[in-house]
Amino acid sequence: MALVSVLVMGLTGYAWAAMQGLVNGFTMTDVIGSGGGGDKPADGARDILLVGLDSRTDAQGNPLPKDVLAQLRAGVSDGELNTDTLIFVHIPNDGGKAVAISLPRDSYVDIPGGYGKHKINSAYARAKFAARKELQTQGVTDEKELELKSNQEGAKTLIATVEKLTGSTIDNYAAINLLGFNDITKAIGGVDVCLNRAVRDEYSGANFKAGQQSLSGADALAFVRQRHGLPRGDLDRVVRQQVFMAGLAKKVLSAGTLTDPGKLNGLVDAVKKSVVLNQGWDIFGFAQQMSGLTGGKIEFRTIPVVNMDYSTPEDGSAIQVDPRQVHDFVQGLAGPPPGAPAPPPANGNASTTVDVRNATGKTGLAASVSQTLTGKGFIAGSTDNASSRKTSVVRYPSGAQAAAQGVAEALGGKLSLEQDASVPPGHVTVLIGTDYSNSGGSSGSAARTPQQLTAAQPSTPATPEPDKAITADGVTCVN
Numbered sequence: 001m002a003l004v005s006v007l008v009m010g011l012t013g014y015a016w017a018a019m020q021g022l023v024n025g026f027t028m029t030d031v032i033g034s035g036g037g038g039d040k041p042a043d044g045a046r047d048i049l050l051v052g053l054d055s056r057t058d059a060q061g062n063p064l065p066k067d068v069l070a071q072l073r074a075g076v077s078d079g080e081l082n083t084d085t086l087i088f089v090h091i092p093n094d095g096g097k098a099v100a101i102s103l104p105r106d107s108y109v110d111i112p113g114g115y116g117k118h119k120i121n122s123a124y125a126r127a128k129f130a131a132r133k134e135l136q137t138q139g140v141t142d143e144k145e146l147e148l149k150s151n152q153e154g155a156k157t158l159i160a161t162v163e164k165l166t167g168s169t170i171d172n173y174a175a176i177n178l179l180g181f182n183d184i185t186k187a188i189g190g191v192d193v194c195l196n197r198a199v200r201d202e203y204s205g206a207n208f209k210a211g212q213q214s215l216s217g218a219d220a221l222a223f224v225r226q227r228h229g230l231p232r233g234d235l236d237r238v239v240r241q242q243v244f245m246a247g248l249a250k251k252v253l254s255a256g257t258l259t260d261p262g263k264l265n266g267l268v269d270a271v272k273k274s275v276v277l278n279q280g281w282d283i284f285g286f287a288q289q290m291s292g293l294t295g296g297k298i299e300f301r302t303i304p305v306v307n308m309d310y311s312t313p314e315d316g317s318a319i320q321v322d323p324r325q326v327h328d329f330v331q332g333l334a335g336p337p338p339g340a341p342a343p344p345p346a347n348g349n350a351s352t353t354v355d356v357r358n359a360t361g362k363t364g365l366a367a368s369v370s371q372t373l374t375g376k377g378f379i380a381g382s383t384d385n386a387s388s389r390k391t392s393v394v395r396y397p398s399g400a401q402a403a404a405q406g407v408a409e410a411l412g413g414k415l416s417l418e419q420d421a422s423v424p425p426g427h428v429t430v431l432i433g434t435d436y437s438n439s440g441g442s443s444g445s446a447a448r449t450p451q452q453l454t455a456a457q458p459s460t461p462a463t464p465e466p467d468k469a470i471t472a473d474g475v476t477c478v479n
Helices: 002-007 013-025 066-072 120-137 143-166 178-187 217-225 234-253 261-274 283-289 323-334 365-375 401-410
Strands: 027-029 045-053 083-092 098-102 107-111 116-119 172-176 191-195 199-201 206-208 211-215 275-278 298-302 307-311 317-320 353-358 379-385 393-396 416-419 427-432
Touching: 027 143, 045 143, 083 120, 083 143, 083 234, 083 323, 098 234, 098 323, 107 120, 107 143, 116 120, 120 143, 143 172, 143 323, 172 178, 178 217, 178 261, 191 234, 206 217, 211 217, 217 234, 234 298, 261 275, 323 365, 353 365, 365 379, 365 401, 365 427, 393 401, 401 416, 401 427
Parallel strands: 027 275, 045 172, 098 298, 107 317, 353 379, 353 427, 393 416
Antiparallel strands: 045 083, 083 098, 107 116, 172 275, 191 211, 199 206, 307 317, 393 427
């Protein structure tokens, strides 16, 4: 997305020649059909599914050599192809702000095609395995053909899963594998990131100092793949992916990246051997549509989450999401598809800004509560810590008792209400005490937070919550 938008912004004929070589060298797959053409979608926006594949093959289905896998620190494959990064991108036809919405890999969702409810990152693998088995039954033995055709079916099922969850129709599909991510970050000379504290993780190979630094290759992969040892586990990994993509967009959108023939050639080569696009996507037409995009017009967000430690019947611990919350959240940013029924009358939540104060001493609880409320239609206010207290309470300004009651009900209905003249009009403040439970309300026992599911971590500076937008304008420090 960043690449094609830069190439139409008055660059040299050399850049256009490279662009043509890039387009001619893309690997295309028939996963969407005629809906992936070059015309602007009729609903006023283009919706794209970006996928990061934990793949041990290149875009053409060729196995990666063992020495390359070792360089990537890919680890031992469990035999399944998981989609560890899923991002839904909404781009208005009128050149307005693009929104990239992350779907956490462990989100527990319904997978169309009779597969039932499972983690969303397994949708691709389940359909691919079933297709591969069917192809072998039909007598197909060529390994490359099996890989390409089964991957196609995996992508189709993943697209259907995301469409069902978000309520939007996917117009275009783009997938990148481990090797491509490695090579692209090297080609552009690295991406600037910033960490609140130093980290070391043997699972991903992450070993980074605190503060701002530039990462590329295997280090960049480790940065976006680490989840062990992070305070909020997969949610922190999602934020890592968002700030990295923001940094990538900023780097590519800068004038100095693609005016360098060496970097441009390296970028084109990396993209051609590792990126798969849906058949019929008119990249030139898309580039013209995207020509006015700048770093400040790209936002990154995350779908609302209900429970980070949801116990499933057969998939172990997963992330529980409410399909209605996710649908409303995405449609609130993206807008409904054409012909969709009119939305129900507003319930009034959208007129209330909720500030959350964590008085338990448990890192990340204010952000979690704020995200729950945002998923129910309230406006996310500030999150912060407060002096320790036992009881949870919702404080409201004069005349806002009904709004406070709505917030309390959204959190289980058991929080007490207090009028407080210091709360500004249009706001309510939630003070989370140690009696707060993760099912909402006051139960006499403290909430179980994602931090309790991992080893104890030192306290860290504030990190951007998943419901706060990240843009490609600067470098944001994260966990």
